[in-house]
Amino acid sequence: MKSERKRIVIVGASAAGLRCACRLARLKPDWQITLVEARRKFSFAACGLPYALSGDIDDFDALRRTDDGALRDVDYFRNIKGFEVLCGQRAVSIDVTGHKLATSGSHGANILAWDELVLATGSRPQTLPGQPSHPRVRPFHSLDDLEALHAGLAGRKIQRVVVIGAGLVGCELAEAFSVMWGAEVTLIEAASDPLSGLLDAELAGIVKREIEKNDVQFFPGCAVESITAGDAGASVSIGDREFRGDAIVVAVGVVPATALARTAEVALGPKGAILVDDRLATSIDHIWAIGDCVLSRNSVTADNSFLPLGSLANRQGRTLANILAGREERFPAIAGAVAVKVFDCNVAAVGLTREQALQCGIRARSVWVHSHDSAHYWPAAKEIALQLTYEQESLRILGMQAAGEGEVAKRVDLACLFIAKGASIEDLAQLEHAYAPPYAPAIDPLATTAFVAANQEEGVESISPLADLSAACVIDVRHSFEIEARPLNAHSLKIIPLEEIRQRFTEIDGADNVVVCERGTRAAEAVRWLRGKGMFLRFLGGGLRFRELAGGGF
Numbered sequence: 001m002k003s004e005r006k007r008i009v010i011v012g013a014s015a016a017g018l019r020c021a022c023r024l025a026r027l028k029p030d031w032q033i034t035l036v037e038a039r040r041k042f043s044f045a046a047c048g049l050p051y052a053l054s055g056d057i058d059d060f061d062a063l064r065r066t067d068d069g070a071l072r073d074v075d076y077f078r079n080i081k082g083f084e085v086l087c088g089q090r091a092v093s094i095d096v097t098g099h100k101l102a103t104s105g106s107h108g109a110n111i112l113a114w115d116e117l118v119l120a121t122g123s124r125p126q127t128l129p130g131q132p133s134h135p136r137v138r139p140f141h142s143l144d145d146l147e148a149l150h151a152g153l154a155g156r157k158i159q160r161v162v163v164i165g166a167g168l169v170g171c172e173l174a175e176a177f178s179v180m181w182g183a184e185v186t187l188i189e190a191a192s193d194p195l196s197g198l199l200d201a202e203l204a205g206i207v208k209r210e211i212e213k214n215d216v217q218f219f220p221g222c223a224v225e226s227i228t229a230g231d232a233g234a235s236v237s238i239g240d241r242e243f244r245g246d247a248i249v250v251a252v253g254v255v256p257a258t259a260l261a262r263t264a265e266v267a268l269g270p271k272g273a274i275l276v277d278d279r280l281a282t283s284i285d286h287i288w289a290i291g292d293c294v295l296s297r298n299s300v301t302a303d304n305s306f307l308p309l310g311s312l313a314n315r316q317g318r319t320l321a322n323i324l325a326g327r328e329e330r331f332p333a334i335a336g337a338v339a340v341k342v343f344d345c346n347v348a349a350v351g352l353t354r355e356q357a358l359q360c361g362i363r364a365r366s367v368w369v370h371s372h373d374s375a376h377y378w379p380a381a382k383e384i385a386l387q388l389t390y391e392q393e394s395l396r397i398l399g400m401q402a403a404g405e406g407e408v409a410k411r412v413d414l415a416c417l418f419i420a421k422g423a424s425i426e427d428l429a430q431l432e433h434a435y436a437p438p439y440a441p442a443i444d445p446l447a448t449t450a451f452v453a454a455n456q457e458e459g460v461e462s463i464s465p466l467a468d469l470s471a472a473c474v475i476d477v478r479h480s481f482e483i484e485a486r487p488l489n490a491h492s493l494k495i496i497p498l499e500e501i502r503q504r505f506t507e508i509d510g511a512d513n514v515v516v517c518e519r520g521t522r523a524a525e526a527v528r529w530l531r532g533k534g535m536f537l538r539f540l541g542g543g544l545r546f547r548e549l550a551g552g553g554f
Helices: 015-027 046-054 060-064 074-081 143-154 168-180 201-213 259-263 310-324 354-359 409-420 425-429 445-457 480-485 498-507 521-532 543-549
Strands: 007-011 032-037 084-087 089-095 100-105 110-113 116-119 123-125 160-164 184-188 217-219 226-230 233-238 241-245 247-250 254-256 287-289 338-342 345-351 364-372 383-391 397-404 473-476 492-495 513-516 538-540
Touching: 007 015, 015 032, 015 074, 015 310, 032 089, 046 060, 046 143, 046 168, 060 143, 074 084, 089 259, 116 310, 143 247, 160 168, 160 233, 160 241, 168 184, 168 201, 168 338, 184 241, 201 217, 201 338, 201 345, 201 383, 201 397, 201 543, 226 247, 233 247, 287 310, 345 409, 354 364, 354 383, 354 397, 364 445, 364 543, 383 409, 383 425, 383 445, 383 543, 397 409, 397 425, 409 425, 409 445, 425 445, 445 521, 498 521, 513 521, 521 538, 538 543
Parallel strands: 007 032, 007 116, 032 084, 116 287, 160 184, 160 247, 184 217, 473 492, 473 513, 513 538
Antiparallel strands: 089 100, 100 110, 123 254, 226 233, 233 241, 338 345, 345 397, 364 383, 383 397
């Protein structure tokens, strides 16, 4: 029997809306699918904008092309994908009872009838109180922002930039302005560390040092009080300090664009995002929502989280298309995997930070590992630092963070699968991975974090790489040539190389002893052996190498 022909109206032609439309048009080619989009240029890879500004991508239209070179415009979606995109039309209001959507645009007002309505309205840049509306002060959210900043930089009209916000976009922009254009960059962040909410202090310390060593003036813990702009330039005021620039970029995050949803009295949740169930249905029948305007269930806390990511938007779009087509499908809880490049440092994280877990009332503990992304003897091996956070009682994995010049994203991707399934450190310890010296060590660093956590629960405890060692007796178990090459400066220091620990352990006394080595492995071994002698010491997690990278001093 032939299925009923439905009218599907989707508001928003970005990742979620277009993915939904493309999939649904394949499944139901006889249905009438219409997208409403306010912008003339749409379907661009927003996550690629910083890399177009940096020069890594030299053709802006590449952000709007498919991998076979086709430009994703109105004709492309009509002729190849089989549905209509009404660009330059803004959705104004929803008539829930009459199943009508009112729009307006350059061609006047219009009314679209629908059987199913999909809200994929995305997000909009968050602004600061008193932020002026001026060409020198802008967000970085669209092709218009990219083109304006690029023109100013290329014409040498922008040589000093103040970036407000050291989140994902702010960190990427600091690199783009500095490396590609040689601009003087000031980066201001209200939180005490960069990438706040994604990283704990230990990994954030690595990112902070990377930012600072690339000649970016970084000011964490500084809340902006005012922004002024005029023909001669712009400035940001913080207390009695003033930071001047030719351009101010406000990159303090996004908020869900839900004005249209409010016209239909769709239920909203935290941060004003749309509440949806696991079928991506809103509180009103036949109205659905996907992408950066919705809340997603967190797989660790089971709470609703606002996480505007292109990867999630694409997945939600496909899932909803399957549901609308009549398939039994659900969108699962998310772990929130994120990656970002900060100059030469690769950064990735998933799940909860230790601080977030503690704020949720979870008894969380962390361990730290400093390793290589491939076999340590491989000539191209690069360093990576990892932090695993887990729940003490259940040993459930809560979060994973990684940073370094080496490959970190694939470790976090794997950790994401474990976290989403509610796995424990015991499960992670059995990680099977593809091994060859150019690609990974025989035991992947991800599995090593699980071993270290299991050892910690057996009494081989680590302390943070950033821990204050001023009152501790530090026991250095490194080789003599390591100590000679990189001597440790500590208030109370005892040098007992690991190969001598069995003969000289009686020299160790006092309660507050911390064992250190370069990467933490030998220090942990010493702690375990000394524990067998009735001595309870701790070791520096990740070793002195991690501590140095994180800015903890050496």
